[in-house]
Amino acid sequence: MDSGCVKVTNHHLKWWFVTLIEAFTTAQREIAPDIELRLQIGLSRHCPIGYLEECLSHFWGNKAFYSIDLYGDEFAQPIENFKSIYRRAKKEGLCLKAHVGEWGLAEDVRKAVEELELHEVQHGISAIHDDSVVRFLADHHIRLNITPSSNILLGRVSGMSDHPIGQLYRSGVDVTVNSGDILIFDSDVSKEYLRLYESGCLSAEELDAIRQSGLATR
Numbered sequence: 001m002d003s004g005c006v007k008v009t010n011h012h013l014k015w016w017f018v019t020l021i022e023a024f025t026t027a028q029r030e031i032a033p034d035i036e037l038r039l040q041i042g043l044s045r046h047c048p049i050g051y052l053e054e055c056l057s058h059f060w061g062n063k064a065f066y067s068i069d070l071y072g073d074e075f076a077q078p079i080e081n082f083k084s085i086y087r088r089a090k091k092e093g094l095c096l097k098a099h100v101g102e103w104g105l106a107e108d109v110r111k112a113v114e115e116l117e118l119h120e121v122q123h124g125i126s127a128i129h130d131d132s133v134v135r136f137l138a139d140h141h142i143r144l145n146i147t148p149s150s151n152i153l154l155g156r157v158s159g160m161s162d163h164p165i166g167q168l169y170r171s172g173v174d175v176t177v178n179s180g181d182i183l184i185f186d187s188d189v190s191k192e193y194l195r196l197y198e199s200g201c202l203s204a205e206e207l208d209a210i211r212q213s214g215l216a217t218r
Helices: 010-031 049-056 079-091 106-116 125-129 131-139 148-153 165-170 189-199 204-215
Strands: 039-044 065-071 095-100 120-123 143-146 175-177
Touching (some): 039 049, 039 079, 049 079, 065 079, 079 095, 079 106, 095 106, 106 120, 106 125, 106 131, 125 131, 125 143, 125 165, 143 165, 148 189, 165 175, 165 204, 175 189, 175 204, 189 204
Parallel strands (some): 095 120, 120 143
């Protein structure tokens, strides 16, 4: 077992994969048939690349999956190690995402986008410390999916009024407002919007524009 990476046999992995997809598709069909099902493949940075590639062999080609994301310690291993996986994910037509730039540097955000050809960055707030990276994100239409309360409670931002989402948005970067784990951060998306408004970080008009942009199909 690696940190954050529990290894299972190929047989059990295939069984788990089939069972998981059936559970989600059945629930969607029986409970919310009018809602589009968009599943995401989540990868741990702590897992060996070969192991991840073996696991992913069961996921490729399944149309239930919409996107792929990379989680865990941003410093666990170099971002370029995941290039082969993301090249395959791109070929499969998945939306390419990765958690980066919450703990690292602005240049780490640019490198992740360039190396993995990301469409979206989860967090990415450290980009604010380098104007050239901010321009890069704006020029290449890279979306930052930001969780303000989480950033504050984890000590990455001093307060809501100082949150860089406002400056990033006004600099032309495509941003969305999101919430972290509701039990840990005591928040949901509605609360995040309200906190950003009440703090003066973003105006009602700016928040509505962000809302509409976030709802647009990518």
